[in-house]
Amino acid sequence: MAEPVVLATWSFGKLAVEVASKLLTDGKSALDAVIAGAQAVERDPTVRSVGFGSLPDRIGRLTLDSCVMDGQTLNCGAVAGLEHIRSASAVARRVMEKTPHVLLTGEGAKWFALQQGFPLEMPHTLEGIQEWFEKHPTNKKKGEKAVIRGPEDFTLPIDESNHDTITVLGLDRAGHLGGVCTTSGLAYKLPGRVGDSPIIGAGLYVDDEAGAAGATGVGEEVIRISGSSFLVELMRAGKKPQEACELAAKRINAVAIRRGVHPPTCAFIALSPKGEIGAACTEATAFQYAVFKVGKIEVLKAKEIVLNK
Numbered sequence: 001m002a003e004p005v006v007l008a009t010w011s012f013g014k015l016a017v018e019v020a021s022k023l024l025t026d027g028k029s030a031l032d033a034v035i036a037g038a039q040a041v042e043r044d045p046t047v048r049s050v051g052f053g054s055l056p057d058r059i060g061r062l063t064l065d066s067c068v069m070d071g072q073t074l075n076c077g078a079v080a081g082l083e084h085i086r087s088a089s090a091v092a093r094r095v096m097e098k099t100p101h102v103l104l105t106g107e108g109a110k111w112f113a114l115q116q117g118f119p120l121e122m123p124h125t126l127e128g129i130q131e132w133f134e135k136h137p138t139n140k141k142k143g144e145k146a147v148i149r150g151p152e153d154f155t156l157p158i159d160e161s162n163h164d165t166i167t168v169l170g171l172d173r174a175g176h177l178g179g180v181c182t183t184s185g186l187a188y189k190l191p192g193r194v195g196d197s198p199i200i201g202a203g204l205y206v207d208d209e210a211g212a213a214g215a216t217g218v219g220e221e222v223i224r225i226s227g228s229s230f231l232v233e234l235m236r237a238g239k240k241p242q243e244a245c246e247l248a249a250k251r252i253n254a255v256a257i258r259r260g261v262h263p264p265t266c267a268f269i270a271l272s273p274k275g276e277i278g279a280a281c282t283e284a285t286a287f288q289y290a291v292f293k294v295g296k297i298e299v300l301k302a303k304e305i306v307l308n309k
């Protein structure tokens with residue numbers, strides 16, 4: 001029998017780890033536990049990049065991305081651009097369990113969620129609407145002609161102040177791995193933009209035979225290196241989770257150098273089938289993660305991989 005382990009991105013992942021670790025200790029499956037943990041964060045309006053109350057897109061719509069994966073069966077499901085449904089991770093799980101597909105998007109994902117009995121809800125908080133209104137260029141100066149500028153005006157740096165994806169990875173008593181990713185994506189994104197979080201192999205990959213991995217940060221850059229799949233394949237080839245995470249952060253740096261851009265904010269977590277953990281991030285990401293291991297919950301700082309190292 002395996003000793004349960006959970007890890008989750010960012011310090012707000014502690015809530016997910018608290019919920020998931022109790023379920024794993026009670027003998028629940030890794031997938032049940034990590035999704036319950038992620039849902040606790042989706043319900044928390046103080047986390048501004050996950051679930052309800054999170055940061056809307058450029059035209060004020062709050063759209064959610066999520067995926068789930070079961071390491072035993074490699075079953076997976078995902079939704080992207082889901083609107084007016086509270087828990088994107090719960091809908092992603094239904095896609096996995098009730099359809100032959102992996103990913104549903106936009107109106108189709110919403111239609112499916114409604115068919116499955118999820119209630120239609122209003123996702124905005126008053127604070128979120130106010131903040132969006134203040135940040136929108138057409139509202140910056142009263143009376144000024146509306147000007148739509150480049151997406152860079154709406155792309156905030158990702159850090160502890162505006163958070164990012166919650167990714168939760170778990171190992172259950174039966175020795176199976178499960179994982180989930182859920183987010184509202186990059187704050188003030190262009191409508192229709194999809195990041196790494198609902199993309200199996202980018203934001204998340206889980207395989208009992210190799211390990212589980214998840215990402216957070218600038219989704220475009222995680223997609224560019226197939227981040228989580230890259231990490232899991234490194235573990236399959238014998239790397240420990242910590243080394244695999246550091247290699248993924250180095251790869252992000254190397255791609256940035258090759259493309260002549262500043263290395264983006266990205267971070268990775270990983271969990272081996274034996275319960276070993278790893279975490280690393282690119283320079284100045286100040287990435288923290290929450291972990292439950294040997295009965296103890298801690299929030300730890302990940303190793304930063306600086307350029308040219």
Ligand code: GLY
Pocket residue numbers: 164165183184185186194195196197215216217218219220
């Ligand atoms: N990592 C979340 C996103 O880029 O949407």
